[in-house]
Amino acid sequence: MTELNWKTCSSTYIHKGPWATLRSDKCEMPDGRIVEQYYVLEYPNWANAVALTEDNKVIMVRQYRHAANIVSLEIPGGVIEDGEDPEAGMLRELLEETGYEFDNIELISTIYANPSTANNKTYCYLAKGGKKVQEQSLDEHEELIVEEYTIAEVKQLLADNKIAQALHCTGLFYALMKLDEL
Incomplete structure (x- = not known):
C-alpha cells in the first residue's frame, strides 16, 4: 500500500487566539518533497x-x-x-x-x-x-x-x-x- 502520511518537520505559530490558532507547518511528503508552508487552523473540538x-x-x-x-x-x-x-x-x-x-x-x-x-x-x-x-x-x-x-x-x-x-x-x-x- 502506498504511504500517504506527511511528516511534520517544524511548526511556527502565526496567531494564537481563544477560538482559533493559525500555524504554518514545514512538511515532508512520502516521496521526499518538502512543503515549506502548510497552514493549519487549530480550533478546539x-x-x-x-x-x-x-x-x-x-x-x-x-x-x-x-x-x-x-x-x-x-x-x-x-x-x-x-x-x-x-x-x-x-x-x-x-x-x-x-x-x-x-x-x-x-x-x-x-x-x-x-x-x-x-x-x-x-x-x-x-x-x-x-x-x-x-x-x-x-x-x-x-x-x-x-x-x-x-x-x-x-x-x-x-x-x-x-x-x-x-x-x-x-x-x-x-x-x-x-x-x-x-
Whole structure:
C-alpha cells in the first residue's frame, strides 16, 4: 500500500487566539518533497446534538453568525472545554443553550469540519427525553432563540435548504438514519 502520511518537520505559530490558532507547518511528503508552508487552523473540538424533547420534538436554535453574515437555524452545540469529556461538554451546552436536560445521550458520529485546513473534531450526539429544567445561561456574546420542530418539519427544512451549517446537516443525517426516518 502506498504511504500517504506527511511528516511534520517544524511548526511556527502565526496567531494564537481563544477560538482559533493559525500555524504554518514545514512538511515532508512520502516521496521526499518538502512543503515549506502548510497552514493549519487549530480550533478546539466541538460537540453538537440532535436533541429530542419528551414529546419527540427536535430542539433547534436560531442565532446570528457573523463570518457568514446570516441568521442560522442550527442544532445546539458548542466548544468542548479543555479537559472536558465530549459527552459532558454536550450536556453542558444543551443545558446552557436550551435549558433542557436529557436522560439519554448517544454518540452518533465524529467528523471533521475541514480536515485539509483545520485539525478539530466535531462529536455529534443524539439526545432523547429532554425536559426543560431552567432558563438559558448564555455566554457573553451569545444570543439565540430556542425553537422546536417535528421530525417531518426538520426533514422539510433540510429539503428546502434552510439549515446552512454543514456540520449540523451531517448530524441531522446521522440522527435521522438512527431514528429510521430516512
